Every structure is written in C-alpha cells, then in structure tokens.
Amino acid sequence: MFSKEKIAGRTINGLSYIAPNFVGRLMLDLFCRPQKGRVFTKKEQAFIDKAEWETLHLDGQKIQCYTWGNGSKKILLAHGFNSNAARWRPLVGLLLKDDYQIIALDIPAHGNSGWKRINGLLYARVINLVMSHFQPQYVVGHSFAGIAFAYYFSKMENLPVEKIVLMGIPNQLQDIADVFFDTIGSNQRVRAAYFKAFKQKFEYDVDYFTLSNLLPSVPYPSLIIHDEDDDIASYDGAIIIHKSWKTSKFFGTKKLGHSLQGRSVYKEILNFLITT
Secondary structure (H helix, E strand, O other), rough: OOOHHHHHHHHHHHHHHHHHHHHHHHHHHHHHHOOOOOOOOOOHHHHHHOOOEEEEOOEEEEEEEEOOOOOOOOEEOOOOOOOOOHHHHHHHHOOOOOEEEEEEOOOOOOOOOOHHHHHHHHHHHHHHHHHHHHOOEEEEEEEEEHHHHHHHHHOOOOOOEEEEEEEEEEEEHHHHHHHHHHHHHHOOHHHHHHEEEEEEHHOOOHHHHHHHHHHHHHHOOOEEEOOOOOOOHHHHHHHHHHHHOOEEEEEEOOOOOOOOOOOHHHHHHHHHHOOO
C-alpha cells in the first residue's frame, strides 16, 4: 500500500508534465510549511511556563522568546525545523547550574511564534533581531538553525560572539530537500521545478546554502556535533564542514540520531563553553 505522502507524490508527479511552474511553487510552499512544532506536550508546556516570556516583532509577526536565569554569561539556543524551544529543556537545566542567562526562541511557524512558513533567509533575519536584542556571547543551533547561522555570520552585519555550537547540521540545503523529495517519491521534473521556484523566490541557487562554503569565513571558535546515525543530515557532510572550517572542533556520536538528545552531547557542550 502507498502512504499518503506517496499518493500525493504521484499526483504531483503527474501535474509536473502539465503545470511545472505551479508544481514548483507548490513544492516550495510545502517544503517551507512545518507539520510539527506548534503543540507542546504537558511536560514541555510546564517547562516553558517557568521561563520569562519576551515577545519581539518582525514584519508585523511575533517572535516568542524565553529566558531562564540572570547570569552574566548569555547563551542563545535556536532549534530546527518541526521543533520548538522546549527541545532545550535538558540543556537549560544544566546551564542553570552555572552563571548563565539562557535565551531560547520559537522560530517562525513553530511554537508560539507567528507566520505559517519558515525559510533560511527569514530565520537569519529573526536571528539578527534576537542577537541584537539580547547580545549573547554564545550561540547553540540545531539542524536548520545551522543554515540560518551560517548565512547570518557570513552575509549579514552581525554581533561578535565568543563561541558557536552547531548540532546535526546539513552541509547542503539540497540534502534536506532530497529527503523531502524521497519521502513523497518526486520525479526529476518535480525536483527541477522546485529548484527553479527556489531561485525565483530567494534569488539564490539552492547550492548557495552550502555550509562548507559559508562557514570558513566565520572566525569564532566553534563546535560541530553530529551523529553517525543521523537520517536527516549526513555525517559525511558534517565532516566536510569541519575540515573546511579551521576554527571548528568536531564531536561525533552514535545511536542518538538527528535529535542529538544525550548526556554525552550536553557534557561536550558544557566543556566546550568553559574551555579557554
């Protein structure tokens, strides 16, 4: 039996022969529209409720931010696609034991923030606003956040930081798109239509968002964390980023998958932050 995704994919494949431009725009809209991340579990909501809530605004939409602690060291935690600020609950608990003020946000189309869609350029603009407002010395980003930070630090006017931690990051945005295409069984016409629509909307080819090209110009000490069993962003891609980014350290894990929720990960982050 075909899954709902495969059935939709067969329909879209058929449409690509009749209306490729429409299909390209449709696929781009679907790719930028999260399916998860809006709803908090009871445990997650209880965690979020303990934070101080601060709402920023961009383009008439709200960006929901949360802070814990009031230490002298500020750290920003930025989540990925189909997630929300509650994913940082274990790390926040550990950071609160030290002299940190912890800032997390719900990115556009996730959690309590506005918008219905998210893309890397919008995410980078949100990062720019949040960084300017809170001025953290340290930043931690998971998955899609890595693309936003790479664009922010390499392209936009940005504030200096002391250290960067990037977890489960894809080397190429196209890698993530390929997972999406494979899930619904897209043919080559659909993929070509998507990439054309992407260029028309964002004025970049999709391969511009290659982190091994963007991050080497970022001079700050950095830590890349990646799992060998990541089924979203390839481990080999993370190694390529590390080899190209001279200021980076690399920490590999096993059996944690893309989420990278594990004690060894938190320990490595804490050790990296305190190492001079």
